[in-house]
Amino acid sequence: MTDDSQVRDIGHNETRCEDCALFSLCFAQELSTEERDLLNRVLKRQQPLDRNEHLYHGGQPMKSITVVRSGSVKAYQLSHEGDEIVSGFYLPGEIIGLDALASERHPGFAVALEDSRTCEIPLVDFVRMLKGSPRLNQVMLTLLSEEMAETRELLLVVGRLDARTRVALFLLSMSKRLACRRQDPDQFRLTMDRRDIANYLGLTIETVSRTLSAMQRAKIIEVRGKLVRVLDRSALREQAAQHLQPESRRASAG
Amino acid sequence: MTDDSQVRDIGHNETRCEDCALFSLCFAQELSTEERDLLNRVLKRQQPLDRNEHLYHGGQPMKSITVVRSGSVKAYQLSHEGDEIVSGFYLPGEIIGLDALASERHPGFAVALEDSRTCEIPLVDFVRMLKGSPRLNQVMLTLLSEEMAETRELLLVVGRLDARTRVALFLLSMSKRLACRRQDPDQFRLTMDRRDIANYLGLTIETVSRTLSAMQRAKIIEVRGKLVRVLDRSALREQAAQHLQPESRRASAG
DNA sequence: CGGTACCTTGAGGTTACTCAAATCCAGTGG
DNA sequence: CCACTGGATTTGAGTAACCTCAAGGTACCG
Secondary structure (H helix, E strand, C coil): CCCHHHHHHCCCCCCCHHHCCCHHHHHHCCCCHHHHHHHHHHCEEEEEECCCCEEECCCCECCEEEEEEECCEEEEEECCCCCEEEEEEECCCCEECHHHCCCCECCCEEEECCCEEEEEEEHHHHHHHHHHCHHHHHHHHHHHHHHHHHHHHHHHHHHHECHHHHHHHHHHHHHHHHHHCCCCCCEEECCCCHHHHHHHHCCCHHHHHHHHHHHHHCCCEEEECCEEEECCHHHHHHHHHCCECCCCCCCCCC | CCCHHHHHHCCCCCCCHHHCCCHHHHHHCCCCHHHHHHHHHHCEEEEEECCCCEEECCCCECCEEEEEEECCEEEEEECCCCCEEEEEEECCCCEECHHHCCCCECCCEEEECCCEEEEEEEHHHHHHHHHHCHHHHHHHHHHHHHHHHHHHHHHHHHHHECHHHHHHHHHHHHHHHHHHCCCCCCEEECCCCHHHHHHHHCCCHHHHHHHHHHHHHCCCEEEECCEEEECCHHHHHHHHHCCECCCCCCCCCC
């Protein structure tokens, strides 16, 4: 089916600048030549990170705006009891840790899930640019509110949906985000382990595993360890669209 | 125990300006006399709202910054399937709908849970003030990031905690917020119905009801309809501090 | 080739959901 | 002032979903 060298490459592609979330910012938009020059000067490309190396820790001041260039990153918070709460995954082309923008201090942690590289813009430079560019301000506000919307979405997913639906939504989200960056949406590698997926979705490892197996038995997907192949996308969408768990059914009194 | 006129008043107190979230903004801070005058001129006090009357609908442009003066308000979103998702409750002194600030368009709905009054600052005036006052900008950023933090907290609560813990946290949150506004934290009225509480917490009506009853049997609280009295606050805290449901226990690999 | 960590699978228990019925309560009209 | 009524809340019994505990399998690394 899939030869080994191919398999090894899945999920390891380099992001092209055109696919980076900051691209619209860097090139496509109404930045002046000087602004663009400044940006290129301050941009540090391809900072390498080892697997399990932290990008930042909770409480630390925010040092830079960071985009994943290759590899992948996990964001998590610590609960009051010290438990890890996985709050998101970042794929190549995505910006990490925007929730620190307001306070310029990271509320949570970020760690590389595999050997990764990033592009960074030092925060001081970035803030200077912010002050001079209304356009840049707007891009950032948009990115922030998108992240807020995503958190709201996760709220819905984690709290109210059954396991099948949560896992289906997770797979579709991954697939869609990869497609945005021009990767194959029907065959990809989950770079996080089952524990992280389970934590992110508010389930146990075993439930995630069983759910994936069930979907495989139903010929909706094919799973081999971290490798996933989508066999029947419409069936997967069906799993995702259905099955609210508790009520939340009736409308507000009118 | 409690005579009727007293009971009727619980939860119906008027907020004093000193207890309003905008007070620091209005009076205590470094606003110039002119700024303060402007604010007082544009402030519309005591807009009355009937029970079940909407303050705004999803998708509508944001018209004003609104503070609850008396009564209470429920915020909710609609899921893709059209289900109501309760995202928060606003008590006297609290600001409604800040999540619309970025886009100046409301992502969700807000409806009065009882006859209520508000204070409003028209958005155009507010935006004008924002432009002139870095101090005001900072206050708003802080309020926004607080709301983001609260959403994150809710994410934790809704997805990962058992019913007892969720309900206990909900009661403590209400109690604390009332105390902030100088109301009795040990005896208050829940202005939303069980359906709204259940929806907010990601549970069913029956589970909420049973949980409250169980807490009453355990002499932790006393419940009569919407009226709640906290009998044993430390026991309530204990219910809230415990019992993560699924695993989310191990730390990230090092 | 052995070890370790990750993943899968099975059996059993617990929690919270579903369905159904009884009770409570506020608001209404006599 | 009181009986009535519809909605809200509580309570009960049964069930489904998911968690827990435990064992076995697989893949990766030295």
